[in-house]
Amino acid sequence: MSNPLILCLNGPNLNMLGVREPELYGRQTLADVETAVRAKAEGLGLDVDFRQSNYEGELVTWIQQGHGSIAGVIINPGAYTHTSIAIPDALRILTVPIIELHFNNSYRYADRAFRQLSHVRPVATGVIFGFGAAGYLNAVEAMNNILNPPFPKS
Template identity: 45%
Template structure:
């Protein structure tokens, strides 16, 4: 294995496939994990896939991954807008970080949804490509890390 890619999911994503399927689709978080695992396996990376509704748990996971992760894919969900401890933890990371949003946050009904505070510290963003954005983010990290090793 070449390292571990961490895929971290924020609040309410445990209900993916049930919650607002017109916006987030019918795929479940288990489906997303399978897609990410296939990408990571194909590139020779281990995958750590997690979801939490608790901000402190997300901070702990980021801190644990910050020095030895090949990369982090994070869908901060509602943490995007006011979770400054998550933002501060991401600032400490030495690896590529890709922020993923299933919906296009810039086209959502409320303006506040388009203003993710995480954007200022991540390497890149995938927004509006559905759950396939996760697989693209994992592939991107694998390709970037492959060029730097």
């Protein structure tokens, strides 16, 4: 029997981690994040399909392709969080847990108030933001807890 597969999607500009505004996003690269995510997931008995695209349609296609074959989605949609209707529409096709993920707590930046709007949030099982790259590890652990609840249901 194979491990549950988690689709970890990253939106536009996340390929520029370590270069783009390191004071906000840190100095680690997306490759660094991917390595840490894979190690964390492996330790929990999960497999990860880790991808990044600057193209909304490509993200939508990957979500659609996951239907029926994935156990959950972790998604950092980047700027598409605030602008895309297509991504949450595609996520609604799925019947698996969805975790929305962001590096920063957007509520801390008054000059970036537009970032407080999320079209993804209404379809997400949970949201993790404000923990930088460590949020990815929190998301993997949270997904594991959703798939394998540590507490009995009452």
